[in-house]
Amino acid sequence: MSIAPQITLYRFLHQYGEGLLADIDAEQAVTPVAEGGHHPAWVIGHLAFVGGRGVAMLGGESAVDADAWSPLFGIGSKPSPDASHYPGWDELLGAWREAHAAADRVAETVSEARLDEPNPIERRRDVLPTVRDMAGFIFASHEAVHLGQLSAWRRVHGRPPLF
Amino acid sequence: MTVSYDREIRTLRFMQGYGDDLLADIAPEDFCRQPVAKMNHPAWIIGHLAVAADHHAAEAGGTPQLVGWDRRFDFGTEPSADPADYPGKAELIDAWHAANDRYIAAVSTAAPQALAEPTRGPLAEALPTVGDFLTFSLTAHTSLHLGQLSAWRRAAGMPRLF
Numbered sequence: 270m271s272i273a274p275q276i277t278l279y280r281f282l283h284q285y286g287e288g289l290l291a292d293i294d295a296e297q298a299v300t301p302v303a304e305g306g307h308h309p310a311w312v313i314g315h316l317a318f319v320g321g322r323g324v325a326m327l328g329g330e331s332a333v334d335a336d337a338w339s340p341l342f343g344i345g346s347k348p349s350p351d352a353s354h355y356p357g358w359d360e361l362l363g364a365w366r367e368a369h370a371a372a373d374r375v376a377e378t379v380s381e382a383r384l385d386e387p388n389p390i391e392r393r394r395d396v397l398p399t400v401r402d403m404a405g406f407i408f409a410s411h412e413a414v415h416l417g418q419l420s421a422w423r424r425v426h427g428r429p430p431l432f
Numbered sequence: 433m434t435v436s437y438d439r440e441i442r443t444l445r446f447m448q449g450y451g452d453d454l455l456a457d458i459a460p461e462d463f464c465r466q467p468v469a470k471m472n473h474p475a476w477i478i479g480h481l482a483v484a485a486d487h488h489a490a491e492a493g494g495t496p497q498l499v500g501w502d503r504r505f506d507f508g509t510e511p512s513a514d515p516a517d518y519p520g521k522a523e524l525i526d527a528w529h530a531a532n533d534r535y536i537a538a539v540s541t542a543a544p545q546a547l548a549e550p551t552r553g554p555l556a557e558a559l560p561t562v563g564d565f566l567t568f569s570l571t572a573h574t575s576l577h578l579g580q581l582s583a584w585r586r587a588a589g590m591p592r593l594f
Contacts, residue, residue, distance in 0.1 A: 274567040281558040282572060303467070306586035345594075396446050402439055406571075410443055413572035417579020424471045425587055 272327070272384060272401055272408075276376040279320075279408035282416060283369045286316075288431050289419045295358035299350050302422045309422065311341075311348035312415045313361045318342040320368030323407035326400050328383055329375030332367040372408060437539050440570035447574045448532055451478075452525070453593055454581050460521040466513050467587035474584065475518040476511035477577045478528050479504060485531035488569050492538035498527060539566060 290309065298310040318338045321331025340346060341355060355361065384401035388394045397403045424430070455474065463475040472480075483498055483505040490496040503509070504517060518524070547563035550556065559565045586592070 274564060277559065277564050278568055278572055281555075281568065284558060301586075302583050303586040303589070305592075306583065396442060402442075405439060406443060409567070409571040410447060410575040413575035414579040414582070417576040417581075418583040419579075420576065421471065421580040421583030421587070425468045425583070 271381075272376055272379065272405055275405035275408045276372060279369060279372055279412060282409070282412045283366075285431075286365075286412075286416050286419070289416060289423060290362070292428065295352065297426070298358045298361075299348075299352045299355070300426065301348055301350060302418065302425050306348070307415075307418050307422070308348050308350070309419060310352070310355050310358060310361055311346075312419050312422075313365045314338065314342040314355060315346075316412060316415055317361065317364035317368050319407055319411060320365065320372065323404045324368060324371040324375055326389060326404045326407075327372075327375045327379040329371050329379075332371065333364055437542075437566070437570065440567055441536050441539065443571045444532060444536065444574060447571070447578060448529065451481075451528075451574070451578050451581065454578060454585065455521075455525060457590070458521070458585075461515070462588065463521050463524070464511070464513055464515045464518060465588060466511065467584070467589075470510065471584060471587065472577070472580050473511050473513075474581060475515070475521075475524060476505065476509075477581050477584075478524040479518065480506075480509075481574055481577055482524065482528040482531045484569065484573060485528070485535040488566070489531065489534040489538045492535070492542050492566075494534050494538040497534065498531065501527075535570075539570070542566070 290313070293309050298313075299308050301308045318333050318335070321333040321335070325331045349355070356364075384399065384404075386400045388397050388399055388403040390397075390403055393403060397406050420431075455478070458474055464473050466473050479501060483501050486496050486498040486501070504512075512518075519527070547561065547566065549562045551559050551562055551565045555565060555568075559568055582593070
């Protein structure tokens with residue numbers, strides 16, 4: 270039982286995300302959905318950061334400097350409307366795309382034994398007991414929740430639905 | 433022999449709990465509120481998730497229960513700001529939970545050969561097998577719309593959950 274179905278979904282969500290992002294520029298990327306709400310720069314940085322953690326759980330290498338990015342994009346971080354607070358928009362997009370590419374690569378080589386190891390995030394072990402469960406959640410549901418926020422952001426800012 | 437979808441089912445249950453938390457403090461009279469025109473509101477999102485689970489349960493061998501809900505909630509429908517167009521909050525949430533239960537029951541007995549069949553429709557290229565589509569519908573589809581609900585809360589001036 271591999272992690273292939275979740276990687277297929279992660280690939281699908283990447284395509285969907287590219288569609289959501291296609292007409293968002295660097296300035297708009299730090300405009301929140303509403304006061305204090307998420308904006309595209311935070312969403313994409315957060316997805317790159319967490320996606321990198323999923324890749325690392327499988328034995329791959331995250332392209333993200335976790336220590337530097339954690340205060341900006343870790344759980345509990347608050348979006349800032351100041352673009353200078355963040356890496357550039359192109360860098361954020363590149364990191365998110367690299368998380369997807371790295372997941373594709375590591376999924377080819379990860380062992381069943383590694384996937385069956387306990388979830389390193391202890392507080393989630395009750396629902397997601399193994400590395401396979403946690404990484405699968407990161408690649409499917411977690412990615413989807415935040416892309417859903419981005420989809421709503423588009424409506425708030427006058428963009429048409431994608432389909 | 434059946435294929436285990438325990439992990440995906442656990443995820444759906446977990447996300448349903450997250451959805452319940454997102455919905456708990458939304459007043460019934462705000463269920464059709466659109467802070468911005470054309471934004472998906474809670475009534476549409478929960479009705480849509482219920483209809484999707486009802487369809488998927490039927491495709492996996494169950495019997496559809498939400499007859500007549502398609503015209504308000506199916507893929508491609510637009511949310512209306514008129515509460516008279518929708519069931520109330522409690523009915524919507526109950527329908528969503530019950531449809532998830534039926535879907536989980538149907539998936540739990542799905543045959544492996546059915547899951548290897550090719551997917552039809554617009555997602556066939558990205559999600560080539562019925563099993564791939566099933567993984568999507570049990571996990572990412574619900575999550576996408578709950579993300580919209582989370583953003584709706586912000587746009588409606590409600591606090592973040594965590």
